[in-house]
Amino acid sequence: MNKSKKQDLKKEDLPSFEDYRDLPHIPVSIGVKGSMGNTGEWRTFRPVINLSACNKCGFCYIYCPEGTIKFDKETGPMVDYIYCKGCGVCARECPKDAITMRRETEQVCENDEDD
Amino acid sequence: MIMSLKEMLSDDFSEEFLLCGNSACSGCASELALRWALKALGSKTVVVAPASCTNVYIGLWPGAAPTVPFINMAFAAGASAASGIVAGYEALGKTDINVMTWAGDGGTVDIGIQALSGAIERGTNFIYACYDNEIYANTGTQRSGSTPFGAITTTTPYGKPIHKKNISQIIAAHDIPYVGTVNGADPRDVFAIFKKIKDITGPRFVHLLSPCPPGWRFDSSLIAEIGRLAVDCGIWILWEQENGEFHLRGKSRRLLDKSNRKPVDEYIKKQGRFRKMTQEGINKIQQWVDGNWLAIEKTVKGQC
Amino acid sequence: MTDEKQETLIITGNEASAWGARRSKAHVVTAFPITPQTTVMETISEFVDSGKMQCNFVKVESEHSVMAGMVGASMTGARCFTATSGQGLLYMAEMVHWVSGSRLPVVTTIASRGIAPPWNIWVDYSDILSMRDSGWIIQFASTHQEIFDSILMSYKLAEDPRVMLPVFIAYGGFSQSHTSKPVVIPSQKAVDDYLPPVPDDGWPHLVLNPEKPIVHGNLLMPQQEYMEFRYKMHETIHGAKPIIKEVIADFHEKFGRNYHGLIESYRCDDAKYILVTVGALGEQVKDAVDTLRSEGKKVGSIKIRYFRPFPKEDLVEILGSKNLEGIVVVDRSIAYGSPTGGHISSEFSNILSELPSSLTYLPAVWGLGGRDVTVGDQESVFNDLINLHEENEIKETSNSYINGTLWVNLKVR
Incomplete structure (x- = not known):
């Protein structure tokens, strides 16, 4: 299994067991994203990154406890909203105040207006 | 520190060994610290996690967050199971694998201390990392031997009447190649120390402060800030002892002078767990902190 | 060496x-x-x-x-x-x-x-x-x-x-x-x-x-x-x-050394009475069997070698013999509050259900904490079993028969 593939495994990719005879001797788990599901659903506030204010220091990526912020030196950070739990540490640690925590419902309203 | 920041953003350390979408609480400092500890140690690492929040936050079978070999272990057996793994690898001639126990404070300072002390005394070639959230957080925030004076837990509903155990100094009293304290909510500190100790042979003990939003009652966005305050107030002293040589580290190096330390109430007043603390109690913590620094001063000057 | x-x-x-x-x-x-x-x-x-x-x-x-x-x-x-x-x-x-x-x-x-x-x-x-x-x-x-x-x-x-x-x-x-x-x-x-x-x-x-x-x-x-x-x-x-x-x-x-199976039986083929136990006494009891045989008593013994898995089928095969009249199962351990007081004798209920109901079943405990169990004691257990089967009571014994269990050399009268 190569590096990127290992990191991209999701829970749906794991084998399921129809019959107990197919079970291994013991339950062992394989590393997957979303072992507890789409944890982005936990969020009350979502981090919204203003890339024009971002200095690409990478702090948000470094401080994200969950590792849901991808960082590219050229294009800057990007949040994986499927799993981001909305803790707000990235917004708090951003030295440029380029991340704001917006209430999820607020985001929906904005999207509606955009439509 | 600047160097470590560059490294942390480099491709060499971009692989995640603790995948997202697990069941850690939002804003978990232990998860943050483990994420960077694993990045520093790399893929050839085996983790033993005695009963603690980590057992739960790695997620549900048949999935799990870690992409390195990772075993859940009985509460008292963090260090002893790791001893067995090290012994097995040695016997089979596999010498290039890091073995790390990742334990909470209860599993370290209380139920796990016997196995830990034994493993260190035997010179076991492993890393023991204690993420200290100062409570039995996994069972719902009961007091541990590491809970600080005055903190409310479900078993000290009016505040704990005694100070926390100084586990790092207990470990330092063993003949151990490396023991150090780390601000667990500062990934740069975590990364730098785990990178440094990776190649030391013998037992290595790392004590990480792990601010816990639900247990300590503060907003999840504040973990790094609470960690910084703990250091700035001199409550969490950054030091290391390498082959018997004691050093203060990082910001703590200039805190021997009391005037450089923030008063402890800046730390205490940010956390709901101290909400029943009286001014008298705060003074008591301040005295305890100052006393700890006097002891540090003696150690530092004694070596000069 | x-x-x-x-x-x-x-x-x-x-x-x-x-x-x-x-x-x-x-x-x-x-x-x-x-x-x-x-x-x-x-x-x-x-x-x-x-x-x-x-x-x-x-x-x-x-x-x-x-x-x-x-x-x-x-x-x-x-x-x-x-x-x-x-x-x-x-x-x-x-x-x-x-x-x-x-x-x-x-x-x-x-x-x-x-x-x-x-x-x-x-x-x-x-x-x-x-x-x-x-x-x-x-x-x-x-x-x-x-x-x-x-x-x-x-x-x-x-x-x-x-x-x-x-x-x-x-x-x-x-x-x-x-x-x-x-x-x-x-x-x-x-x-x-x-x-x-x-x-x-x-x-x-x-x-x-x-x-x-x-x-x-x-x-x-x-x-x-x-x-x-x-x-x-x-x-x-x-x-x-x-x-x-x-x-x-x-x-x-x-x-070249044969350990027989999950159990080892000794002179059980035509035995009317069988003693079942574990460990070294299961070996020594063969002497008691020989002595009693020489006195004309048709006895045999079974040594349970494997307790887990419990060798139910092997036991039933031997204990299902038509000749059998009584079984004594002796534990060198105590299971407080269990039906019989012994671990193995308590587990035997599951086997007894597959054996003729006419069989006399005697659970027993001996040698706790290293107390001696002599060949004489072993013979006494056989004799108590025979006694119980023939007379429906245990008479003239150095053992204590309490609530259906025989306690060998127990100082309780």
Whole structure:
């Protein structure tokens, strides 16, 4: 299994067991994203990154406890909203105040207006 | 520190060994610290996690967050199971694998201390990392031997009447190649120390402060800030002892002078767990902190 | 003694255990001193420190760490051995379950002793039988040779991919652990030919290998397969019965010593009365059988070698004989508050349901905490059983018959 593939495994990719005879001797788990599901659903506030204010220091990526912020030196950070739990540490640690925590419902309203 | 920041953003350390979408609480400092500890140690690492929040936050079978070999272990057996793994690898001639126990404070300072002390005394070639959230957080925030004076837990509903155990100094009293304290909510500190100790042979003990939003009652966005305050107030002293040589580290190096330390109430007043603390109690913590620094001063000057 | 040729040594039961670990080439041993096991670890220390045994011997700080060390070491794919007794076994109880729950082929010998308080260090199987539901295969070794041979056989059994379960081998504290008898120690090559090395890439179901990372032991919710995994362990232990017989037959062929099966019966073919027990007394009781036979009493005995898996079918096969009139099952352990007071005699209810209801069934307990059980005592138990069957009561006995259980030499009248 190569590096990127290992990191991209999701829970749906794991084998399921129809019959107990197919079970291994013991339950062992394989590393997957979303072992507890789409944890982005936990969020009350979502981090919204203003890339024009971002200095690409990478702090948000470094401080994200969950590792849901991808960082590219050229294009800057990007949040994986499927799993981001909305803790707000990235917004708090951003030295440029380029991340704001917006209430999820607020985001929906904005999207509606955009439509 | 600047160097470590560059490294942390480099491709060499971009692989995640603790995948997202697990069941850690939002804003978990232990998860943050483990994420960077694993990045520093790399893929050839085996983790033993005695009963603690980590057992739960790695997620549900048949999935799990870690992409390195990772075993859940009985509460008292963090260090002893790791001893067995090290012994097995040695016997089979596999010498290039890091073995790390990742334990909470209860599993370290209380139920796990016997196995830990034994493993260190035997010179076991492993890393023991204690993420200290100062409570039995996994069972719902009961007091541990590491809970600080005055903190409310479900078993000290009016505040704990005694100070926390100084586990790092207990470990330092063993003949151990490396023991150090780390601000667990500062990934740069975590990364730098785990990178440094990776190649030391013998037992290595790392004590990480792990601010816990639900247990300590503060907003999840504040973990790094609470960690910084703990250091700035001199409550969490950054030091290391390498082959018997004691050093203060990082910001703590200039805190021997009391005037450089923030008063402890800046730390205490940010956390709901101290909400029943009286001014008298705060003074008591301040005295305890100052006393700890006097002891540090003696150690530092004694070596000069 | 060299490794090149077979020799017969006069050694203690504990030394036989240490020799078993040495000839099995255990990679890792962890141990903590406890009477009467201690000389096992002392003997292994001598083997290892003198360079005669290549093994990583970790002298840990408690029995809890002993078995935790076994878990960790076995998970790397190493062959693991330890030994303990009484309190030590109780202290490691949590990790005993961790080994079986992880399906690790650890072999452990138990020099059984009475459980404190009050302190008692002499033979009593209450320690090992307190582990009866731990998911380990539990075997009793009744001779010094059997202690040694059983270790070789147990690795073969435990490491069989169809089994992958740990094995306890229990024998009597002091009565076996510290007495000396001749034991045939085969050459290393003969053992190597019998017992293959562990697989290079670890156990088939679990190995800590960074190239193939797995997570072990994380949470299963009630509606997930926790219950199925537990059932599979139960099924595997029962399924081990034919494999145990295969292993014994193979050993017999290679080394010429026959351990018969899960049980060993003695003069049972035409017996009217059979005594069932475990351990060394199961061997000694053959003398009582011979004496009573010479007096014209048709008696026989069964030695239970494997308590887990419980050899129900094998017992029913022999005890279902038309000639049989009475059975006495004798425990050298106490199961407080159980139907009979003994572990094995309590489990017999399941077997009795398959036997004729006319049979007289007598549960008995003897020799707790190392109390002597003489051949005379053994004969008295047979006589009490015959008495009970023929007269429906037990008369003129030195034993106490209380609430349906016979307590041998109990000072209660």
